[in-house]
Amino acid sequence: MYCGAMARTKDPAVRTLLLNRAAQMLRMRQPVTLRALVAGTGVSTMAVYTYFGGMDGLWKALRQEGFTRLAAKLAAVTTSADPVRDLAALGAAYLANALENPDLYRVMFDEGFDLEDTGAADETLHRLVHAIDRAKANGRFRDEIDPLELATQSWTIGHGLASLVATGPLPHQALAHGVPMLTALFTSAGDEPDRCRQSVERGWGLMPPAGPGSRERSDRP
Secondary structure, three states: OOOHHHHHOOOHHHHHHHHHHHHHHHHOOOOOOHHHHHOOOOOOOHHHHHHHOOHHHHHHHHHHHHHHHHHHHHHOOOOOOOHHHHHHHHHHHHHHHHHHOHHHHHHHOOOOOOOOOOOHHHHHHHHHHHHHHHHHHOOOOOOOOOHHHHHHHHHHHHHHHHHHHOOOOOOHHHHHHHHHHHHHHHHHOOOOHHHHHHHHHHHHOOOOOOOOOOOOOOOOO
């Protein structure tokens, strides 16, 4: 159990505890007050000031934490000789982060909260742009393709699936739709259909399997 004294020693576990608790309360539509936040955690209200300087700091840190975890997930994606595979792998990592942190994922795109680092969201997009530049250099995509536009379209597919599966009504199996959607997108950018699908399937295959709490289809035999 955490105590006020431990909070003042800057234990990272206390900071994570408070962030996860706040995100969970938001998802459950509970009012996030100072006392409600620490209730039942074993942490004193002083911990919120110790780690975040107050509730305003907590909100900024909460949204930032979502992008911090996403950045770590994307950074873990290894670069291969196949840039289209890497694009799909980045999409899979994006979705994996949303599935592992569904409460934080909701907060990441809530513009009601400021970011500590306003470039955090841009970094996600830049990774996709870099992979698209490599695909163009390798002759997979046409020279006239705008990397930023294609990256945005790819992110839109990933974000839509994440919103519908991680925080929405669709079961984990719906993530399989990412393969035909990304294949269609990258083929329209100039990639050869069969080769494209194989690359996307390899990258998308890095998606983690459904956890024990994942929803199953209601029509499952």
